[in-house]
Amino acid sequence: xxxxxxxxxxxxxxxxxxxxxxxxxxxxxxxxxxxxxxxxxx
Amino acid sequence: xxxxxxxxxxxxxxxxxxxxxxxxxxxxxxxxxxxxxxxxxxxxxxxxxxxxxxxxxxxxxxxxxxxxxxxxxxxxxxxxxxxxxxxxxxxxxxxxxxxxxxxxxxxxxxxxxxxxxxxxxxxxxxxxxxxxxxxxxxxxxxxxxxxxxxxxxxxxxxxxxxxxxxxxxxxxxxxxxxxxxxxxxxxxxxxxxxxxxxxxxxxxxxxxxxxxxxxxxxxxxxxxxxxxxxxxxxxxxxxxxxxxxxxxxxxxxxxxxxxxxxxxxxxxxxxxxxxxxxxxxxxxxxxxxxxxxxxxxxxxxxx
Numbered sequence: 001x002x003x004x005x006x007x008x009x010x011x012x013x014x015x016x017x018x019x020x021x022x023x024x025x026x027x028x029x030x031x032x033x034x035x036x037x038x039x040x041x042x
Numbered sequence: 043x044x045x046x047x048x049x050x051x052x053x054x055x056x057x058x059x060x061x062x063x064x065x066x067x068x069x070x071x072x073x074x075x076x077x078x079x080x081x082x083x084x085x086x087x088x089x090x091x092x093x094x095x096x097x098x099x100x101x102x103x104x105x106x107x108x109x110x111x112x113x114x115x116x117x118x119x120x121x122x123x124x125x126x127x128x129x130x131x132x133x134x135x136x137x138x139x140x141x142x143x144x145x146x147x148x149x150x151x152x153x154x155x156x157x158x159x160x161x162x163x164x165x166x167x168x169x170x171x172x173x174x175x176x177x178x179x180x181x182x183x184x185x186x187x188x189x190x191x192x193x194x195x196x197x198x199x200x201x202x203x204x205x206x207x208x209x210x211x212x213x214x215x216x217x218x219x220x221x222x223x224x225x226x227x228x229x230x231x232x233x234x235x236x237x238x239x240x241x242x243x244x245x246x247x248x249x250x251x252x253x254x255x256x257x258x259x260x261x262x263x264x265x266x267x268x269x270x271x272x273x274x275x276x277x278x279x280x281x282x283x284x285x286x287x288x289x290x291x292x293x294x295x296x297x298x299x300x301x302x303x304x305x306x307x308x309x310x311x312x313x314x315x316x317x318x319x320x321x322x323x324x325x326x327x328x329x330x331x332x333x334x335x336x337x338x339x340x341x342x343x344x345x
Binding site for chain 1: 044045050051052053054055057081082085086089090244245344345
């Protein structure tokens with residue numbers, strides 16, 4: 001995890017997002033993926 | 043896909059296996075990820091467990107991406123550790139070759155274990171009883187865990203949604219690995235499981251289709267062992283790059299000679315010069331989207 005951003009340096013997810021990931025619906029995953037794209041561009 | 047209550051998958055990438063948390067008053071986690079990811083694995087487990095204790099850590103098999111966090115998890119949670127009985131002698135003598143560590147440029151911190159289990163045993167993990175099922179092939183001593191009550195299979199690297207963990211046929215003097223892989227897939231087919239939680243990738247319900255893809259891939263390897271050798275070389279190098287992230291292209295031929303298993307695959311099957319081996323690997327993996335080249339460096343693309 002990046003200590004400054006709190007994001008996984010590989011997948012850009014937060015700990016909470018990784019922990020919840022496998023229980024998310026497709027729509028919820030899509031929403032997180034959109035966030036990841038924005039984080040990757042930042 | 044909805045998992046039965048009390049089953050949580052911490053879905054990781056390829057360098058680290060998934061961690062399956064089986065919740066109860068005293069939770070169990072299956073597999074611990076790669077060593078360099080251990081701080082993240084511990085943080086994820088702390089998050090998943092909240093104030094509940096972790097009682098038990100178990101491994102489907104002892105490859106670096108499944109057991110690399112064992113030592114760190116034991117230190118943090120003081121849990122007991124169980125491994126497949128067949129792995130115990132390799133862990134006892136920390137066999138860097140058979141554990142596919144230094145011989146493949148992989149690393150793991152040595153750990154202690156408390157118990158072993160084997161095919162036919164039943165283990166209580168979380169809220170459920172799990173049957174231990176031998177799953178030789180990718181690893182001669184690997185096991186899977188099957189819960190008949192929920193029809194969930196924790197498959198390790200014996201079955202993924204698209205394929206299975208690389209099979210090292212004829213390395214280590216084993217010439218039965220492909221036959222073992224076939225028998226393991228047949229055993230999975232006979233279980234009639236509804237959901238598979240694989241060692242890498244998302245849990246999935248399309249088990250019949252996944253088995254069909256796995257059998258097709260296996261047939262390709264059975265018919266052409268060179269295809270398998272090329273696949274294993276690519277898997278091992280991609281894995282090494284996931285840890286390293288970058289390497290000067292000019293150093294690659296020497297690297298491929300230095301890493302024992304890659305050198306042997308080339309010597310016995312591919313039979314290329316070191317520069318040709320390097321060029322083929324990078325070009326093929328770049329085409330597959332696993333690597334990129336920039337400014338004289340080869341770069342990892344996945345995680």
